Amino acid sequence: MFENYPKANLAFLPTPLEKIERFSSEVGDINIYMKRDDNTGLAMGGNKARKLEFLMGDAKSKGADTILTTGGPQSNHARMTAAAARRLGMEPILVLKGREPAVRQGNLLLDDLLGADVRFVDTKDYGEIHGKMGKIASQLESRGRKPYIIPLGGSTPLGALGYVEAFLEIMNQADEMGINVDYIVNAVGSGGTHAGLLVGAYLSGKDVEIVGISVDAEKGVFQNDIARIATECSRLLNNDREFKPEDIIVFDEYVGEGYGIVNNETVEAITLMARTEGIILGPVYTGKAMSGLIDLIKKGYFKQGSNVVFIHTGGTPALFDKLVK
Ligand SMILES: Cc1ncc(COP(=O)(O)O)c(C=O)c1O
Structure with missing residues (x-):
């Protein structure tokens, strides 16, 4: 199927x-x-592991070397995407919605352990974040990298x-x-x-x-x-x-x-x-x-x-x- x-x-x-x-x-x-x-x-x-099997399969088949995604500061999806990227030898960039918290615990702690490039955008609007991810991806492409964007929640x-x-x-x-x-x-x-x-x-x-x-x-x-x-x-x-x-x-x-x-x-x-x-x-x-x-x-x-x-x-x-x- x-x-x-x-x-x-x-x-x-x-x-x-x-x-x-x-x-x-x-x-x-x-x-x-x-x-x-x-x-x-x-x-x-x-x-998210089930969704990521298909999404990362697509990313891999397109030759991606960098994965971008988004979520809230405690996003499970972002943490699991970072892990999936690492499993496949890719670089994870997480563009998270909101202010950077003073203490990094829970999922954020794991994002750091996974070595994700974590960036915060202080907005209430995921549309703005998706625009921002597009810009980061274009910059990466101009430097010869192969970025792949996974939208919010991998949905x-x-x-x-x-x-x-x-x-x-x-x-x-x-x-x-x-x-x-x-x-x-x-x-x-x-x-x-x-x-x-x-x-x-x-x-x-x-x-x-x-x-x-x-x-x-x-x-x-x-x-x-x-x-x-x-x-x-x-x-x-x-x-x-x-x-x-x-x-x-x-x-x-x-x-x-x-x-x-x-x-x-x-x-x-x-x-x-x-x-x-x-x-x-x-x-x-x-x-x-x-x-x-x-x-x-x-x-x-x-x-x-x-x-x-x-x-x-x-x-x-x-x-x-x-x-x-
Ligand atoms: C733990 C957990 N449960 C449920 C969901 C909801 O799944 P979906 O985004 O597919 O609605 C998410 C992610 O958004 C999640 O991280």
Whole structure:
């Protein structure tokens, strides 16, 4: 299915799919399974490893020697892109949004260990940062270098192929376990993960509802983005299905005060998961998304007795910035 797209071998796959029984019985009458994409490897794991297999495969096939990307100061995507670049012998440049923090911890500490060229742009606008990355790339080209830009979150149609593949992987594992998956729940930050899962469900004809929990923008923004990425992603696989924004399920009531601002519900979800399963969630994405999943279960959103796969998309290094006491 993916043979037209060169892949870089970067992730430990398949990641485990495990039932989290103790946690499930604490929160309601459904069976929660956790897809452990926090174990993909690549400098402490996370969902971006799957996208990066395709994105860095493309970069490599184009002869790139320098990779540029962006994110917030605690970007997991930026950290994993820097690691991927190092694995492939390339130079990482991270153009991060916001002010340079006084202390470099969590993901930023890892960026430094990876020797990334980290630059800060004090703006609220990723459009401005993408423009800046374009300028840096032109300067590099004029010096004979071969830069390759990966947009925010790696959420391009090509990157989303990683989660088409993940969907198929989950279905294989569910078959082996003898279960039917009713829902897949994921944290939405730039939409590529959700888009890839949708395309996977569509192409394999499986009746699995993909539920996104926003940790950032309001749902309309993500419904548009995800529909566009999914439509273009399915075109890459020679399919002309048009995904419509109104068909994309995203909840935006769990963002709280904003992106990266940890609230009590998030801390409670992280703590409950740690104490029932010994599994550590992240503060920005998976902890917040899990607080949403818990609330949706309480509100009766999921059919009683149904099987829900929550994707642990990683992000644990940010704990050592956001939850430092
Ligand atoms: C840990 C983690 N989980 C989830 C996401 C969201 O994935 P996506 O950007 O594909 O929506 C991200 C990145 O944005 C992330 O770093």
